[in-house]
Every structure is written in structure tokens, then in C-alpha cells.
Amino acid sequence: MPNTLYDKLWNEHHIKTLDSGESLIYIDRQYLHEVTSPQAFEGLSKKGLLPWRLGANIATPDHNVPTERGDSFTVENISDDISKIQVVELDKNCNKFGIKQFDITSANQGIVHVIGPELGYTLPGMTIVCGDSHTSTHGAFGCLAMGIGTSEVEHVLATQTLKVSKLLNMKVIFEGTPQRGVSSKDIVLFLIGEIGTAGGNGHAIEFSGSYIESISMEARMTICNMAIEAGAKVGLIATDSTTIDYVKEHSPLSVDDLALAQKHWNNLFSDKEAIFDKEIVIDISQIKPQVTWGTSPEMVVDYDAGLPKLSMQTEANKKNIELAKNYMGIKEGEKLTDLEFDRVFIGSCTNSRIEDLREAASVIKGRIVSEKITEAIVVPGSGMVKAQAEAEGLDKIFKDAGFIWRDPGCSMCLGMNPDQLKPYERCASTSNRNFEGRQGNLGRTHLMSPVMAAYTAINGVIGDLS
């Protein structure tokens, strides 16, 4: 029987079907960070258990870490005492159990979904979990990767398995060549606008088509990263030569292991005749740069389009739109291009990789940040991205333009570390969620690509990239 990529990965990791009808599936890799792991470690200790397989786990602190650290920063320098406790707790747990951690002083510390692939811990065909919904990122490598809750983090630590029911299969086919100034972030935002934030609920989404085949691993990660914003906890892409080249460059595997592995990896695609429960084809050549206007990622439009008018809505839609417009401080009849921005954030597990920084820098080079912008920051996703960007002189381009060049972390994607919006500040952000208060209490988030965020930094408003 022909199988989808998700079916293949499911079958390969399937240990047994339980009486309950659920399945026990084997987990190859678990990433851990400081926020969703302490209660899991506590649960493990209370039961007197040890991690099933130490080597499966890789940890790093990212959510709480300040991004202005400089040299010789240690955990003791975190000024928020409660944040510090959480980072210290991760240190303690990793030391106690012997889990490999890239701690706050490590040159390889970074956002967990950035460091995993770049250090070669994410390999094609793996099952990967993390107590973080953006674990779908790793699906870009032909992995079955998903975010889980803390109880499940404990379950994976204790048993190396997950007890789950199989998802349905959904295929999204992106065909065509993007217009100038349009990047993978625009493509995935467009999809979310089309199918809604519940569109992928209960499904694993496989992204395919000529566009996907043509893009880099970084761009593929951006797309899989936001599968969860379309409701799908699993997003995935078939393994091809782009994947294998990336892995060869980043993985510490021996030549023999790589050769053996590659035979297996070459089979990580959906069979031609495989049946999907849902299928969507999108002609991406028609897509303009996308920017969100509301408080859900599905509230997204072409950057220059009009916003939904309250008078034109059904009763059910009207309320959601009105609440969102009020929160965002958008008057009836206003367009996105009418809005003045206060802050710019380039970073997050969606858009903090080297390619993202290169694209943003190409817009910024030789120009300066608008006087209207009170702060523009660039937060590389990892120590490795930061070093690479500095080697290419990108930091200088950003700094010369008036950007602040930061140290790696989740930063302003979520209000958990010092990088937060003040009430009513409007932010051009390359992150993944524009929920109320996501970037700080009463802050206003507009999601967009790194290129559009860079443009906004220079002009104070969003606009035409071509």
C-alpha cells in the first residue's frame, strides 16, 4: 500500500497498539528548555526514575535568557530572580541526570529549534519532541516532530515513547516562483490566512511542490515552524539533496554512518499514489508580501490590501474582528500602510537563521533606521548564527544602520525576558504569534518577513519591497 511520508515515519517508530486504541511510538530525540522541563524532571524524581536514554536529550536555555549579555555573562547575572531560578533549575537537572546541555555560557547556546539542526542533532527520519509547539520546525528534515506538554516531556524522559493516536494526512502543494521580495514567511502566512488557525487541526501537513523543492533548509524550517499556527502540530517536508547536503555539512556523523544513513534517508518521501485526507494547491506566484493586522496569525492580508470592514461581516465574524481591531488600535477604514511603527524585532525560531539575517541586511545596507522607530533589534538564533553573521560583516551593517545587535535567545517573540513591548507599542516582528500580549502586556504585534521588517525599520511604515 502506498504511504505518505507521515505514514512511513509513523510505521517505522510504531512499537505497539495499546488496548486503548492508542499507539506507543518510539522517540529518537527530545529537546529540552528551561520553561517546560522543571515539572517533568520533578515528576521523574518523585517516581524514582532516571531518563530512559540520556543521549536522546539535548538541552539549552532560550526563553528566559536576556539578550544583552556580552562576554563573561553567567546565570548569576540574570537580573529577574524568577527567570534566574528557571535557568538554574535547568542547569541543576541536566547536571543531576547527566543530560547534555548548551548552557547560557556556551558558544552553541541558542533557540532550541535553531541549535538542534545546526549542530546536527536533528537528522532525517527521526521522531523529535520538545515541550514547545514550534518543534514542528524539525519536520523540514523529513522528521516526525511535534510539540508536547510537560506531562509528555516527563513521559518521554521516563519511557522514550509517546502514547498517541495517529493524525490525518494533509498535503499542501506550493507551485510556482515567488515575486521579488516574497519569502517563505509570506508563503506560510498566506497559507494560514487561507485555511485558518484551525485548518490543520488533527492533521500532519506535508509541504511539497516545486517551490518547496527550490528553497533552502532555512526557508523550509520557517514554513514547518509555522505549521502549528495553521493548527497542525506536525509539519513535514520530504528529504532531498538539499536536506542531505545540509545534514552533511552540520552533522558530526562519520563517513560510514552517513553512507548507511543516506540509504534510508533517500526513502523519506510520500509515495506517488499515497492518499491524503486533504489536499490544497496554492499558486505562489500570485502571493504578495503578507502582514498580519489582528491578534491571530490567520488575520493576515497582502501588505497593501484593505482590512476587513466591520459593516461587511457576518455577526459571528464581526465580534472577533472588532475585538482584534480595537486591541490593535486600528480604526475602521485604515490600511496597514497607514500605521506607524515603534519597534522592530528580527529574530525568533521562525526567522533568526543566517539566511534571514542576510536577507534583512541586504535591505538595510547603507541606510539608517527611521527616527520614528524607538528601537530596532536583531537577535540571532544561536551562537553559531551570530558568529557566522559577524564573520560576514552583517552585524556591522545592522549596527551602522542603528539596529541593536543582540545575543541569542527567544527574545521579543514572547514576553518572558527583558525584551518586551510597552503597552500600545506597535512592532514589526519576524516572530510567529500576534496574540494579545504576546510581546508584552497590551503590545501590538504585526507578523511579517525579515525583509519587510527591515523595510519597516528604515521607513517607519510597511511598504512596497519591489
Add this chain to the structure above:
Amino acid sequence: MKVIGNELQIKGIVASIDRDNIDTDQIIPTEYLKSIKKFGFEDYLFDGWRYLDDGKLGISKNERKINHEFVLNQEPFTQANILLTRDNFGCGSSREHAVWALRDFGIRVVIASSFGDIFYNNCFKNGVLPVKLSKDQIEEIFKAEVGEMSVSLDSKKIEFNNTYQYEFEVEDNLLERIVLGLDDVDMTLKYKNDIKLFEELRKKEKPWIYADE
């Protein structure tokens, strides 16, 4: 962990929030994820809507500016144990803290037309029952101005105002976990040998996955 215990009937006050896509950041904002505990989140449930000021972990309800317009600050809904809402409740972040906050406040049933996948899963680990009804049924309940509702876990029915009755679907094994308060880790470790056998074979066939061990 037993939260609901062995009760098969949950009766109580229904609080409603008439919004789609309530994400887990609204259920509990990120600030409170700094806690390393599994309990004590009741004062932070729907923090951004429940209060007029910006809170911090450790600051209790009594020290905050209450938003009296918000349903959970109004009587009798301060005692609500059932939450009625619209579509895609609990979308977004995987934070189990969202379920912990609902549970700690006393919410034992959430009724919506759909749920975020990860949130839905997390509910069953913490004794909170997510009930899926059709959009039309949800609309009817909103219009019916429910006072008290009763949710039967064995017959999978909700009843209110002596006139309305809806059946809902939920997998028996998930329901059982809520009723019996079963622990997944203990249950899975019964299959220890199956896992070990599987792992040994995998190591032989795909050694690169275990290369650095």
C-alpha cells in the same frame, strides 16, 4: 494525580467567553510560565482579560486591579466550573500551564466547537474534560442562557435548563484517564520490555541515531 476523582457527574456553573481562537497565551500569559511548580496558577487564568494592570508571578489576585467586566470576576461565575467558548480553544503554545490554570481555578469541563490539538491532549493529563460540540449546538447554548449544567461522563451527555440535552463524543480511554486519574508513565512502563526490544533492533538497524552515545 486525581483531580476529578471517581465522579461520573459534574454539575455546576457555566461561564461563557464568546470568542473564537482563544490561544493558550490568553489562558495564561508567558510571564507565569516562569514558575517551576505544577500548581498555584488560579490567580493568573485569563490574566490579560481578568485584570486591568500588568501582573507578575507571585502577585496574588488581591493585589491586582480587577476588570469587573470580565465574566470570571462576576458572580456567580467566580465559582464557575464549566467554561463555554467557541472555535479552536487552546490553539497556539503547547504550555500545559494553560490546563493547570483552568484546573486550579476550578474549571473541570471546557465546551467548544474545536480545540487546539496539543491543548486537547494536555487536558486529559490533568483531569480537565474538553467537550466538542457542533457550532450550531454551541450557538444554541450561548442563546439559551444556561444557569447550571450537568455533564455526565458515563453517558457522555450534557444537560441544562431541564430542556436541553446534547451527546458528545470522547474516546473511552481518555475519559477513563480523567475518571480514574491514571498516570501515563506508570501505564507505559508495563511495556518496558516491548520498548527495550524495539530499541535494541533500532540500534542495530539505524546506528547513526545512537552515534554519540
